[in-house]
Amino acid sequence: MDPTDRAVIIGAGPAGLTAAHELLTRTNIKPIVLEKSCHMGGISRTVNYKGNRIDIGGHRFFSKSERVMQWWLKMLPLQASAGETERIQYHGMERDVPAGLAGLDAATRDNVMLLRPRKSRIYYLRRFFDYPITLTKDTLVKLGVVRTLRIGLSYIKSAMFPIRHERTLEQYLVNRFGRELFLTFFKSYTEKVWGVPCDRISAEWGAQRIKGLSAWGALRHAAKKAFGTGQKDGIAQRGTQTSLIEQFLYPKFGPGQMWEETARRIQEMGGEIRTGVRVDRVNTDGWRVTSVETEDSNGTRQTIFGDHFFSTAPIQELMRSFDVRPPAQVLEVSDGLVYRDFITVGLLVRSLKIHDQTPEGKKLIADNWIYIQEPDVKLGRLQIFNNWSPYMVADPSKVWLGLEYFCNESDPLWRMSDAEMSALAKEELSKIGIIDAGQVLDSVVLRMEKTYPAYFGTYDRFSEIREYVDRYENLFLIGRNGMHRYNNQDHSMLTAMIAVDNIAAGITDKSNLWDVNTEADYHEEKQSSKEPAAEAPSRTVSVS
Numbered sequence: 036m037d038p039t040d041r042a043v044i045i046g047a048g049p050a051g052l053t054a055a056h057e058l059l060t061r062t063n064i065k066p067i068v069l070e071k072s073c074h075m076g077g078i079s080r081t082v083n084y085k086g087n088r089i090d091i092g093g094h095r096f097f098s099k100s101e102r103v104m105q106w107w108l109k110m111l112p113l114q115a116s117a118g119e120t121e122r123i124q125y126h127g128m129e130r131d132v133p134a135g136l137a138g139l140d141a142a143t144r145d146n147v148m149l150l151r152p153r154k155s156r157i158y159y160l161r162r163f164f165d166y167p168i169t170l171t172k173d174t175l176v177k178l179g180v181v182r183t184l185r186i187g188l189s190y191i192k193s194a195m196f197p198i199r200h201e202r203t204l205e206q207y208l209v210n211r212f213g214r215e216l217f218l219t220f221f222k223s224y225t226e227k228v229w230g231v232p233c234d235r236i237s238a239e240w241g242a243q244r245i246k247g248l249s250a251w252g253a254l255r256h257a258a259k260k261a262f263g264t265g266q267k268d269g270i271a272q273r274g275t276q277t278s279l280i281e282q283f284l285y286p287k288f289g290p291g292q293m294w295e296e297t298a299r300r301i302q303e304m305g306g307e308i309r310t311g312v313r314v315d316r317v318n319t320d321g322w323r324v325t326s327v328e329t330e331d332s333n334g335t336r337q338t339i340f341g342d343h344f345f346s347t348a349p350i351q352e353l354m355r356s357f358d359v360r361p362p363a364q365v366l367e368v369s370d371g372l373v374y375r376d377f378i379t380v381g382l383l384v385r386s387l388k389i390h391d392q393t394p395e396g397k398k399l400i401a402d403n404w405i406y407i408q409e410p411d412v413k414l415g416r417l418q419i420f421n422n423w424s425p426y427m428v429a430d431p432s433k434v435w436l437g438l439e440y441f442c443n444e445s446d447p448l449w450r451m452s453d454a455e456m457s458a459l460a461k462e463e464l465s466k467i468g469i470i471d472a473g474q475v476l477d478s479v480v481l482r483m484e485k486t487y488p489a490y491f492g493t494y495d496r497f498s499e500i501r502e503y504v505d506r507y508e509n510l511f512l513i514g515r516n517g518m519h520r521y522n523n524q525d526h527s528m529l530t531a532m533i534a535v536d537n538i539a540a541g542i543t544d545k546s547n548l549w550d551v552n553t554e555a556d557y558h559e560e561k562q563s564s565k566e567p568a569a570e571a572p573s574r575t576v577s578v579s
Contacts, residue, residue: 040064042538043327043339045314046347048077049524050514052297053106054345054531059304062539066306067339068298069329071313074291075298077347078377078486078515079524081291084479086429088289089381089437091483093404093418095153096284096293098525102532107148110296111286114140114147141287141426146296149424151285154401157220158417159408161468163389166406168212168220182219189215204240204490205233223408227415228441229375229489237490240521287426290524312337314348317356324510327356343538344507345531347514349374349485350500365503371493372519376449377486378440380460383433383477384470399434412463413448415439433476438464444484453480488519501549508543518549526552 042058044051047070055066074080082089098104141147157164162177175183190213198206204225208217217233225233286292298308309329316328318338326340346353354361354369361369390397405417418437420427428435438460442448451459457478465472497519504512511534512518514527522530529551537547 040342041340042066042343042345043341044068044345044347045327045353046070046077046514046517047072047075047294047298047308047310048347048514048527049079049294050517050527050531051345051347052076052294052301053528054511054513054535055301055306055308056297057532057535058538059301059306061535064343064538066301067341068301068306068308069312069314069327069339070308070310073310075308076291076294078483079290079294081289082479082481084381085477087381087383087435088291088420088427089379089479089481090289090291090418090420090423090427091379091481092377092439092486093416093423093437094285094290094524095403096148096286096290098523100525100529103525103528106528106532107284107293110300111146111148111293113284114144114149114287145287146292147287148284149287150282151403151423152282152401153403154422155404155406156402157224157406157408158467158469159220161409163405164220168216178219182215186213186215186219189213201238203234203238204236207238207240208233220408223410224406224415227413228487229491230441230443230446231491235491237494240490285424287424289424289427315356316358317344317353318358319507322506322508324507342509344510345517345534346510346512347517347527349488349516350512350519353504353512353517354500361503365499368493368496368499372497373489373492373494374485374516375441375487375489376444377483378442378448378456379481379483380438380440380456381479381481382436382438382457382460382464382470382475384436385433385474385476387434387470387474389469407467409467412467413440414460414463414467415441417464417469436464436470441487449482456480485516488516488521490521494519501545505545511537511545511548513548520552522552 040063042054042064044054044066047068051068051070052075055068058064058066078091079094080091082091096107098107141149155166157166157168160177164174164177165171168174178186193210193213197210201207201210205217205222208221208225212221222233225236229236302308312329312331314327314329317324318326318328324341324344326338327344328336328338330336351369351372354366360366387400389400391400399421400419401422402419403422404419407414407417416439418439420435420437421431425431440448440456440460448456457480460478461470461472461475464470500519501512504510513530513534515522518530520526530548533547533551537543537545
């Protein structure tokens with residue numbers, strides 16, 4: 036590689052910033068990151084509202100990838116307990132935090148990672164249920180004898196006579212939990228998130244987001260925990276399903292702190308990050324990208340040349356940006372992709388009506404987030420930011436909440452004013468008995484477009500997009516929206532790392548990028564190796 040090579044990276048989210056940092060530390064390629072907003076981290080950014088910080092969506096720093104775990108801890112070291120070194124065990128590997136970091140204390144140092152307990156519950160029938168569902172005595176009492184019997188018989192039926200050839204998310208969940216448990220604890224919340232029935236969502240969503248989890252697995256996990264036989268895997272907990280982990284890492288000031296620190300280091304090492312610029316054209320020469328064109332908030336345009344290009348932009352935007360129009364059928368798939376948008380309402384309250392009863396008396400509930408299964412409210416999930424990190428709250432005596440709503444930009448919910456949205460949030464949380472509306476002190480509303488790439492619409496034809504775009508040998512699609520895949524941030528980071536691996540090794544095949552976080556053969560190439568290579572796009576021939 037020429038030491039003057041440049042990489043142009045569209046988007047400063049986890050994938051884009053990871054790619055830039057990897058290029059600077061492992062190659063001689065200079066990255067230029069182009070971000071249309073003024074923030075680092077994409078949906079993993081942290082918003083600071085009057086000293087109260089909002090994590091948009093809730094981001095646990097947990098990964099079964101040793102590479103990602105090490106990367107995070109090098110960026111923000113783990114705080115030590117009482118000035119002692121901290122032994123970390125993950126992926127079957129033990130190590131101590133280096134002695135030079137032993138004195139890290141979150142009370143006096145800001146750039147640290149906290150080790151936080153995980154607790155999530157379901158709120159249904161105005162009661163709390165464990166998440167994941169564990170059929171304990173407490174759960175059975177709350178459900179009642181009749182509903183419990185229906186759940187048990189339904190699960191036995193699904194175990195004995197599973198649906199063959201799972202195609203929809205409903206079939207995927209029914210096979211693993213039984214229809215009755217699906218209807219009780221999954222259907223309402225999932226359809227709030229996606230806005231469509233579960234039988235219209237691809238089973239691949241389940242395979243990527245909750246793979247390996249089932250009613251039987253949850254029962255075994257609960258039994259091991261009860262009898263003290265569960266595997267103790269330290270922070271990474273290698274033998275544990277992601278949805279069952281008991282602790283996670285979390286930056287002192289929220290996930291955005293990780294990406295602000297990453298951005299700082301990128302610039303310190305000579306990389307560029309340009310904010311407030313939108314990429315609206317991708318120029319090509321045959322099956323190579325040569326440059327991108329941008330426009331800033333003042334209308335100033337610029338052409339940026341490069342040797343390697345990474346895109347984390349939504350697929351729809353990228354496909355409409357090529358200087359040579361992609362084939363009509365490819366654009367048809369791209370235009371038919373669906374995204375789900377996201378609204379967070381931050382509410383600062385004096386106290387909650389619900390609490391945990393402890394030997395020391397009543398205390399703030401310990402949940403990081405609560406899944407709201409109540410069908411009579413639009414609210415989907417509730418975060419208690421105090422429990423993610425105590426440093427997320429300006430006044431620890433107050434409770435800082437995040438109410439999460441899922442919608443489309445065309446929905447009336449999205450078009451509500453901030454005042455209307457805050458009023459709805461306060462009304463709904465009061466309606467289901469979690470707060471007294473008179474306890475609300477302040478509120479803020481945040482809207483995030485294209486937060487969740489959906490597994491319906493034309494998604495079943497996504498391979499057509501992949502086959503077309505992957506032919507551009509120096510263009511790498513990475514990250515959640517870049518690949519239209521519902522990745523966690525660690526998976527998004529891995530796609531960036533592998534893309535840099537490929538560049539360093541001179542590999543132009545993209546198959547290993549698409550293998551991250553999937554077990555399906557859905558995206559296998561259809562073209563036989565014996566078929567002739569596709570002809571490069573031409574500016575003199577109309578592609579329709």
